Amino acid sequence: MSEETIFTQIVAGEIPSHTVYEDETTYAFLDVNPLAPGHTLVIPKEPYERLNDMPTDLIGDVFETTGQIAEAVENAVDAPATTIAINNGEAAGQEVPHVHVHIVPQFEDGTAKPIHTLFDGVDLADDELAQIAEAIRSNQ
């Protein structure tokens, strides 16, 4: 766990934020550089760097808050859908080393982009998929 992050400072009220939700273990606030109106970040109050580092009960808390807040965000900005994403590690573009779930509203105005637009995609044969699946199973 990191000692302190910009997000622990937000939780502590040392850095101002537009807070939308708080409970014992989680916190949600508007992203300061929104990708869309209503772009919200949901975090565990404790500064785990990556989802993989978090205890499962805390992952449960964060996703419970995410589901609840996604509904509120959609209603608040009249969005029919949201993209919910985590940049899980620096190589994935994570800039703040404190787990945060992005809730980004998407609209039916021709601007919506699915996460598939982030990747070029790869062609993998079925035996390669089987090998990868086996490697994932044996690494649990």
Ligand code: 5GP
């Ligand atoms: P990442 O790239 O790490 O997944 O996303 C970090 C997010 O945190 C960015 O979207 C960025 O705009 C947001 N962010 C960074 N610093 C602050 C801050 O001080 N306040 C708020 N509200 N958001 C921040």
